[in-house]
Amino acid sequence: MTINPDLQGRSYPAAEVYDVGREKIREFARAVKATHPAHFDVDAAKALGHNDLVAPPTFAIIIAQRADAQLIEDPEAGIDFSRVVHADQRFTHHRPIFAGDRLVAELHVDGVRAMGGGAMITTRSEIFVLGSGDSREPVTTTTSSILVRGEGQ
Amino acid sequence: MSPSIHELSAGQDIGSRTVEVTRTDLVKYAGASGDFNPIHWNEAFATGVELPGVIAHGMFTMGSAVQLVTDWAGDPAAVVDFQTRFTKPVLVTDTTGTDQPGATIEVSGTIGKLDAEAGTARVDLTVVSAGQKVLMKAQAVVKLS
Numbered sequence: 001m002t003i004n005p006d007l008q009g010r011s012y013p014a015a016e017v018y019d020v021g022r023e024k025i026r027e028f029a030r031a032v033k034a035t036h037p038a039h040f041d042v043d044a045a046k047a048l049g050h051n052d053l054v055a056p057p058t059f060a061i062i063i064a065q066r067a068d069a070q071l072i073e074d075p076e077a078g079i080d081f082s083r084v085v086h087a088d089q090r091f092t093h094h095r096p097i098f099a100g101d102r103l104v105a106e107l108h109v110d111g112v113r114a115m116g117g118g119a120m121i122t123t124r125s126e127i128f129v130l131g132s133g134d135s136r137e138p139v140t141t142t143t144s145s146i147l148v149r150g151e152g153q
Numbered sequence: 154m155s156p157s158i159h160e161l162s163a164g165q166d167i168g169s170r171t172v173e174v175t176r177t178d179l180v181k182y183a184g185a186s187g188d189f190n191p192i193h194w195n196e197a198f199a200t201g202v203e204l205p206g207v208i209a210h211g212m213f214t215m216g217s218a219v220q221l222v223t224d225w226a227g228d229p230a231a232v233v234d235f236q237t238r239f240t241k242p243v244l245v246t247d248t249t250g251t252d253q254p255g256a257t258i259e260v261s262g263t264i265g266k267l268d269a270e271a272g273t274a275r276v277d278l279t280v281v282s283a284g285q286k287v288l289m290k291a292q293a294v295v296k297l298s
Contacts, residue, residue, distance in 0.1 A: 024185075031185035032216030033172055036223050038230070048228045057223065057232040057293070058216040062187055081190065082202050086211040090236035096229070149203075 003119035008112040012070045014104035018063050022099040025053045055097035064125040064142040067107040087145040094138045102130040117150020155227040155298040169261035170221045173254035182213045208242035218260045222293045234294035243282045258282045
């Protein structure tokens, strides 16, 4: 299977809204063995000046990988998920993610290059929090490279 | 209390942490994150796609490593940027039914760079499992008080 080189420059618009819940923040924090009280205890988060629980620094991967799924599951892309290896990841937080946030992600395919029999694909998710009316503000930019391994890689 | 930039210097040690990982932890991470790729929980599937065995999600390793920075910073909201490259997989052996971990990840951090104008410190993490660096260029930028 070959990766479609025309993917580069493609964008997928913001789709479903992700509602950040307190229990999801707690579950994710436990799953990465995080113990900071601001992930678990609303009063501890408030004592640090926040309105609600603070998500761990890599929590946005949930929203980013949902956005990535649009690309991975796109039959035109030609990506075999079982041969995908995560190569690099970055989170740039314009502001922290809090419980109660309603988030959307726009996905951009920034790079596609052949590597051996496979390909390296770089994507960027621009994650926004929805405000009142049509307003939204940037929360997090994630960038990710995945290696789709060719046969024997 | 978050550290003050005036008390820090490049090269300073911020501490270390050991993370023990079991197959159960990978199942929990799969559920929490929504990443159900079977290479992270099914041995036959993993070896069938030419991996040495079940490997941890790169994002599990990245996500558990940053706790060292969060604790040092005093507030998870202070981590404004965090990046890494995944260089080696963390192979997690099946120790189900025992009290042994399937892998151990050693995390240590030093101050890489201070930016007085931005009021930030870059923490460089060294993340090792089974004697190999599993993350490279693992850098977290922390907003200081």
